[in-house]
Amino acid sequence: MLSDREIASLIWLGISVTCFLLIPHLRRSIGPSAGRVLKTFFVWRIQVVLIAYLLWAALVVWLASAVGFWRLDLLKDTVLIVFGGGLATLFTAYKIDSGSSLLSKTIRETVGLSALAVFFVGLASFSLIAELILQPIIVLIVLLGTYASSQANAKPVSILCTVLTSIYGLVAIIWTITQLFQPETDVTSIVLTFCLSLWLPIALAPFMYVAALMMNLGTIFIHPKAMSRRRLPLKIKVALVTGLRFRLSLTHQFTAQWSNRLKDVKTARQTRKLLKHYRSLSPDQRRLGPDDVAMSIIYEVPRLTLEWHRVRFRPKP
Numbered sequence: 001m002l003s004d005r006e007i008a009s010l011i012w013l014g015i016s017v018t019c020f021l022l023i024p025h026l027r028r029s030i031g032p033s034a035g036r037v038l039k040t041f042f043v044w045r046i047q048v049v050l051i052a053y054l055l056w057a058a059l060v061v062w063l064a065s066a067v068g069f070w071r072l073d074l075l076k077d078t079v080l081i082v083f084g085g086g087l088a089t090l091f092t093a094y095k096i097d098s099g100s101s102l103l104s105k106t107i108r109e110t111v112g113l114s115a116l117a118v119f120f121v122g123l124a125s126f127s128l129i130a131e132l133i134l135q136p137i138i139v140l141i142v143l144l145g146t147y148a149s150s151q152a153n154a155k156p157v158s159i160l161c162t163v164l165t166s167i168y169g170l171v172a173i174i175w176t177i178t179q180l181f182q183p184e185t186d187v188t189s190i191v192l193t194f195c196l197s198l199w200l201p202i203a204l205a206p207f208m209y210v211a212a213l214m215m216n217l218g219t220i221f222i223h224p225k226a227m228s229r230r231r232l233p234l235k236i237k238v239a240l241v242t243g244l245r246f247r248l249s250l251t252h253q254f255t256a257q258w259s260n261r262l263k264d265v266k267t268a269r270q271t272r273k274l275l276k277h278y279r280s281l282s283p284d285q286r287r288l289g290p291d292d293v294a295m296s297i298i299y300e301v302p303r304l305t306l307e308w309h310r311v312r313f314r315p316k317p
Contacts, residue, residue, distance in 0.1 A: 002076065005125035008132045049214075053090055053207055057082045060203045069192075069199065077193050081200050085109065089204075093212040094219075098249035102212070106205045110198050119197055121172045123190060124179035134168070141165055209248060216251035217241065220259050232262060239268035243275030253283060 002010075020026050040046070061078060064070035070078070089105075096102045109115055125131060145161025148154035179185070220240065221232055232240075240262070244250045258278060265271050 003122075003125045004128040005122070005131050005135075008128055008135055011132065012135060049090070049211060053086070053204075053211070054082070056207045057086065057204060060200065064199070064203075069195065071192070073189060074192060074196050077196055078200065081197065082204075085201065086204050089208055090211060093208050094215040096208065096212040096248065097252040099209055099247075102205060102209055102248075106201050106208075110201050115197075117169070117173070119194065121169065121176055124176040126175065138165065138168055213246065213248050213251055216248070216254070217244075220251065220254055220262075235268045236262070236265060236271050239271040240275065243272050243279075245279075249283075250279065254278070 020030065061070055096105075126134065141161050141164050145158050145165065148158035148161060180190075217240075221237060244254065261274055262271070265274060
C-alpha cells in the first residue's frame with residue numbers, strides 16, 4: 001500500500017507531465033531532447049541488458065521468497081529498489097573500475113548514515129495535504145541550495161538552505177519516532193523492509209559487475225574496428241577475454257592506446273603475449289598506455305643510472 005508521501009509524489013509527477021503536455025513552450029524546449037533519450041533507450045542492446053537485469057532481479061526475489069526472506073507485502077519496496085537505485089547503478093555501470101569499488105559503493109549506499117536516515121524517515125509520512133505542500137517547497141530549497149553553493153557570492157543563501165533542510169529532516173525524524181510507538185505499528189514488516197534494503201542491492205551487485213565487464217569489453221572490441229575497419233576474429237576476442245582474467249579492474253584500465261595495438265595483432269598467441277605484458281604493469285602504467293610506458297622508461301633510465309652512480313661512488317666518510 002502506498003504511503004501519503006508516495007501518493008503526493010505521484011500527484012506532483014502527474015501535474016508535471018500534464019504541464020509538459022499542455023504548455024507548448026515546454027514541449028518545444030524539452031520534447032526533442034526527451035525524444036532522443038527515448039530513442040537511445042529503446043536500442044536493442046540496452047533492451048537486452050535491461051531484460052537480463054529484470055530476470056536476475058526476479059530470480060533473486062524468487063529465491064528469497066523460497067527461504068522466507070521475501071513476501072508479497074514487500075513488493076512496493078522491491079520495485080523501488082530494482083527500478084530506483086538498481087537502474088541508476090546499471091546505467092552508470094561503465095564507470096565502475098573494479099569489483100572492490102562496486103562492493104564499497106553498494107555497502108555505502110545501503111548501510112551508510114545517509115541511507116539509514118532516508119530509510120528511517122521513510123517509515124512514516126505526514127498527512128497527504130502536508131506532503132503536497134512540503135514536497136515542492138523542499139525540492140525548491142534543495143535546488144536553490146545546490147545553485148547557491150556553486151556561486152561565490154551566494155554562500156549565505158547556501159547556508160540558509162542547508163539549515164532549512166536540516167530542520168525538515170529533524171522534524172521528520174521526530175515525527176517518525178512518534179509514529180513508530182503507536183500500537184498498530186507492524187514491527188515485523190519494518191524489520192523485513194529494512195533487511196530487504198540491505199540484501200537486495202547486494203544480491204544485484206553480481207549482475208552489475210558482469211554488466212560493467214561486458215560494457216568495457218564491448219568498448220575494447222569496437223575500438224580496433226573503428227580505427228582500422230577490421231573486425232576482431234573470434235579467437236583473438238577469446239584470447240583477450242581470458243587474458244584479462246574476467247577482472248573488471250583490468251578491462252577498465254585497457255585504454256584506447258592499448259586497444260590500438262589490437263589492430264596489429266594477427267594471432268591469439270600475440271594477443272596473449274600483449275596481455276601478459278599488460279598485466280605485469282602497475283595500474284598507473286596501464287592507464288598511460290604502451291607508448292607512454294615506453295617513453296616513461298626512456299626518461300627514467302638516465303635518472304636511475306645517475307642515482308646508481310651517486311650511490312656507487314659516494315665518498316666514504
